[in-house]
Amino acid sequence: MLHYASQILPSLLSGAWMTIKIFFWTLIASIPLGVVVSLGLTSNIPPLRWILKFYVWLMRGTPLLLQLIFVFYGLPIIGIIFQRYDAAIFAFILNYTAYFAEIFRGGFQAIPRGQYESARVLRLTRGQTLRRIVIPQVVKIVVPSIGNEVINLIKDSSLVYVIGLGDLLRAGNVATARDVTLLPLVLVGIIYLLMTAVATFILRRVEQHYRAWR
Amino acid sequence: MLELKNIKKQFGNRTILNNFNLQVPDGQIVAVVGPSGAGKTTLLRCISGLESVDSGQFLLDDKPFDPANNRDNDNVIGVVFQDFQLFPNLTVLANITLAPQLVLKQSKADSEKRAQELIDQLNLTGKESLYPYQLSGGQKQRLAIVRALAMNPKILCYDEPTSALDPDLRQTVEQIILGLKRDQMTQIVVTHDMQFAKNIADQLVRVEPIKA
Ligand SMILES: Nc1ncnc2c1ncn2[C@@H]1O[C@H](COP(=O)(O)OP(=O)(O)OP(=O)(O)O)[C@@H](O)[C@H]1O
Ligand SMILES: [Mg+2]
Numbered sequence: 327m328l329h330y331a332s333q334i335l336p337s338l339l340s341g342a343w344m345t346i347k348i349f350f351w352t353l354i355a356s357i358p359l360g361v362v363v364s365l366g367l368t369s370n371i372p373p374l375r376w377i378l379k380f381y382v383w384l385m386r387g388t389p390l391l392l393q394l395i396f397v398f399y400g401l402p403i404i405g406i407i408f409q410r411y412d413a414a415i416f417a418f419i420l421n422y423t424a425y426f427a428e429i430f431r432g433g434f435q436a437i438p439r440g441q442y443e444s445a446r447v448l449r450l451t452r453g454q455t456l457r458r459i460v461i462p463q464v465v466k467i468v469v470p471s472i473g474n475e476v477i478n479l480i481k482d483s484s485l486v487y488v489i490g491l492g493d494l495l496r497a498g499n500v501a502t503a504r505d506v507t508l509l510p511l512v513l514v515g516i517i518y519l520l521m522t523a524v525a526t527f528i529l530r531r532v533e534q535h536y537r538a539w540r
Numbered sequence: 541m542l543e544l545k546n547i548k549k550q551f552g553n554r555t556i557l558n559n560f561n562l563q564v565p566d567g568q569i570v571a572v573v574g575p576s577g578a579g580k581t582t583l584l585r586c587i588s589g590l591e592s593v594d595s596g597q598f599l600l601d602d603k604p605f606d607p608a609n610n611r612d613n614d615n616v617i618g619v620v621f622q623d624f625q626l627f628p629n630l631t632v633l634a635n636i637t638l639a640p641q642l643v644l645k646q647s648k649a650d651s652e653k654r655a656q657e658l659i660d661q662l663n664l665t666g667k668e669s670l671y672p673y674q675l676s677g678g679q680k681q682r683l684a685i686v687r688a689l690a691m692n693p694k695i696l697c698y699d700e701p702t703s704a705l706d707p708d709l710r711q712t713v714e715q716i717i718l719g720l721k722r723d724q725m726t727q728i729v730v731t732h733d734m735q736f737a738k739n740i741a742d743q744l745v746r747v748e749p750i751k752a
Contacts, residue, residue, distance in 0.1 A: 444626075449643040539671040
């Protein structure tokens with residue numbers, strides 16, 4: 327059995343690598359984009375607000391699976407063609423940006439006006455106020471909710487199997503079907519657990535870092 | 541000297557200040573009193589540029605002055621807010637040095653040296669590396685004052701400096717304000733505490749509600 331496990335492990339790990347890449351690029355892009363969109367959601371330019379609200383409503387109101395299928399199988403019909411991997415990254419970024427934007431919007435709205443006003447009378451620019459005063463406070467507020475989404479993202483990444491990408495889940499599924507054994511799926515479960523454990527650990531550390539002040 | 545000439549301030553079609561005039565000579569303490577809702581806070585917000593006025597003129601040292609768009613770092617109007625509005629994510633020292641470093645371009649060493657002088661002067665010694673939530677009400681207020689002073693303001697404004705504090709601390713606030721006066725600081729203090737106002741003020745200004 328150990329022999330079998332070591333035989334299928336390379337394919338599982340290469341699947342896990344795909345999962346990690348999707349996870350990583352989605353976070354790298356959609357967290358900053360989420361901040362930008364959340365600023366747009368609270369801006370005083372009504373058309374911008376409406377468009378972004380519609381976007382968030384659409385992304386949160388439809389399944390991510392549908393969005394993936396739409397980007398990879400749907401868009402080519404109107405001439406927009408993505409490679410499998412690009413389609414997956416694109417759909418994940420679009421989807422997760424919307425969730426992060428909502429979380430950040432709540433965070434920004436929790437900052438009292440007085441913080442902006444005291445920064446203003448101290449002559450800080452808007453950028454300085456955001457970077458040094460507002461964003462650190464927002465981050466502290468949103469870390470727990472962002473953490474939930476990060477854990478979700480690890481698991482959601484398995485949805486890419488519908489567009490034929492070889493991620494961790496697919497690698498396990500293929501091995502199980504071929505060799506008629508449960509072991510690959512058990513290993514897949516263990517690898518997911520390891521990944522969520524690492525993410526949880528890092529998130530705890532971040533939360534701890536922000537516990538220095540209230 | 542700061543002069544307000546015929547200042548008018550409306551919210552929608554409600555007039556809060558109408559033809560309001562005020563002179564604040566250098567080094568003096570002006571106490572602004574009046575009933576709740578009269579417009580004392582609004583006046584202070586106009587002077588500090590947080591609200592724009594509908595008409596009238598500000599003069600600072602005889603030169604026209606627009607608080608709402610003023611970017612001249614020699615003409616800072618400092619504000620001590622009623623609820624202090626300290627920055628919770630920064631230590632006491634960083635609350636004080638942030639703006640001098642970012643805005644006045646002081647070096648870290650210079651800004652910290654100046655901050656330390658003010659910290660010692662206002663009796664916050666030893667609190668440098670604490671966060672605002674670890675301070676008492678009186679300490680928070682003194683930090684708010686120090687943070688404003690570190691920008692070398694022309695004028696320092698306070699909104700209800702006694703309201704958030706224990707009554708025993710009223711004396712202390714009086715002493716701080718009078719102590720700053722000895723250093724030639726020009727101060728405008730909004731309060732509804734008549735006794736407090738009389739104890740500190742060179743000039744008492746009443747703001748009355750305007751009947752619609
Ligand atoms: N942003 C605003 N929009 C509309 N009305 C406002 C605004 N700010 C203040 N007001 C109104 O202006 C009037 C004066 O308010 P202000 O806060 O200046 O009173 P105040 O003299 O400071 O009262 P208090 O002693 O209770 O603090 C009030 O009637 C208030 O409702
Ligand atoms: Mg008031």
